Amino acid sequence: MRHFLLLCGVAFNWAAAAAELQFSFGDLGANGSLTNFHAELLGGGGPVAWKLLPGEAPSAFAQLADPTKNVAGAGSVLAQTSQDPTDERFPMFIYDGEQFRNFNFSTQFKIVSGVAEQMAGLVFRFQNTSNFYVVRVSALGRNLRFYKVVDGVRPEPIGIPCSVTAGTWHRLAVQCDGNQIAIWLDGKLAMPTLGDNTFGQGKIGFWTKSDAVTYFANAIVNYSPVVPAAQVIVNSVLRQQPRILGLQIYTVDTNNAVVILASKDPSEVGQLGTAAELAAIREGTVSFGRDHGAVLVTMPLHDRNGDLIAAVRFKLKSFFGETQDNAVGRATLIMKLMQDFGLSADELLK
Numbered sequence: 001m002r003h004f005l006l007l008c009g010v011a012f013n014w015a016a017a018a019a020e021l022q023f024s025f026g027d028l029g030a031n032g033s034l035t036n037f038h039a040e041l042l043g044g045g046g047p048v049a050w051k052l053l054p055g056e057a058p059s060a061f062a063q064l065a066d067p068t069k070n071v072a073g074a075g076s077v078l079a080q081t082s083q084d085p086t087d088e089r090f091p092m093f094i095y096d097g098e099q100f101r102n103f104n105f106s107t108q109f110k111i112v113s114g115v116a117e118q119m120a121g122l123v124f125r126f127q128n129t130s131n132f133y134v135v136r137v138s139a140l141g142r143n144l145r146f147y148k149v150v151d152g153v154r155p156e157p158i159g160i161p162c163s164v165t166a167g168t169w170h171r172l173a174v175q176c177d178g179n180q181i182a183i184w185l186d187g188k189l190a191m192p193t194l195g196d197n198t199f200g201q202g203k204i205g206f207w208t209k210s211d212a213v214t215y216f217a218n219a220i221v222n223y224s225p226v227v228p229a230a231q232v233i234v235n236s237v238l239r240q241q242p243r244i245l246g247l248q249i250y251t252v253d254t255n256n257a258v259v260i261l262a263s264k265d266p267s268e269v270g271q272l273g274t275a276a277e278l279a280a281i282r283e284g285t286v287s288f289g290r291d292h293g294a295v296l297v298t299m300p301l302h303d304r305n306g307d308l309i310a311a312v313r314f315k316l317k318s319f320f321g322e323t324q325d326n327a328v329g330r331a332t333l334i335m336k337l338m339q340d341f342g343l344s345a346d347e348l349l350k
Contacts, residue, residue: 105204
């Protein structure tokens with residue numbers, strides 16, 4: 001497994017079937033940059049204030065033994081410091097770097113103060129401020145609650161009484177597997193696993209309420225990366241036809257540029273296409289070319305109703321005497337494997 005250390009003290013571990021994302025706020029100074037995050041506010045009141053505070057982070061090793069022990073560490077914590085007592089005011093801090101479907105998201109937290117409320121929580125499968133899940137604990141209310149917000153409406157919560165003390169580090173975690181949602185507090189399953197189909201994937205983030213001042217540290221996400229449907233098709237075809245030299249699916253983006261949506265070489269995703277791919281998408285045109293012992297065929301990809309939704313470019317090893325008709329025929333057989341998925345244009349982009 002490879003390790004990458006990127007901006008914002010965030011470490012990534014990538015593997016074919018699993019990945020880990022660590023929010024190491026303690027690695028940053030008080031003025032460090034919180035790249036790939038943005039603040040949101042559900043409800044009224046004044047602006048939110050998410051910042052890094054130095055010298056407050058607990059030891060990352062403390063969580064392995066007892067999440068509630070205040071073992072001194074070093075560096076900064078993520079802190080929500082605004083103290084607006086407006087009721088129904090929910091500051092959120094959302095991570096924009098990834099969409100998550102199946103994952104375990106956990107963080108240490110310490111509720112520092114609050115008169116109207118003392119709260120900490122995790123936002124997950126976040127679509128926008130009107131659609132998401134959240135699990136949160138309240139030191140004043142002495143409870144844990146799970147909510148879903150749909151089109152800005154929050155139904156009755158599901159939860160349990162619990163004792164969470166302010167001024168002490170705790171650990172909160174949520175795990176999503178399909179429509180199954182499990183919640184842990186301080187290393188123990190907090191309630192029976194929930195089932196909900198409202199949101200299949202989304203962003204993650206941190207949550208507080210009203211004037212609650214709360215610190216977060218040592219947050220970790222273990223997850224299965226979301227593979228776009230177009231890449232699933234490419235991967236499936238390559239498993240069946242491993243001798244294909246090159247395979248790309250092209251689409252037209254929001255700027256009307258032709259770009260690679262999926263490829264045998266993932267580093268090519270996002271690169272611009274050519275007039276041949278545009279003609280395949282717009283007009284259903286088939287194009288042919290040659291390149292150093294290989295043939296190149298660009299063809300239109302149709303949805304289940306026969307409508308044009310994308311272009312596919314094949315690079316196949318050529319043989320002596322191969323004609324354009326031979327090459328197009330070979331590519332057509334591979335295209336049939338791709339057409340059998342029967343995806344719509346919207347499904348292809350998911």
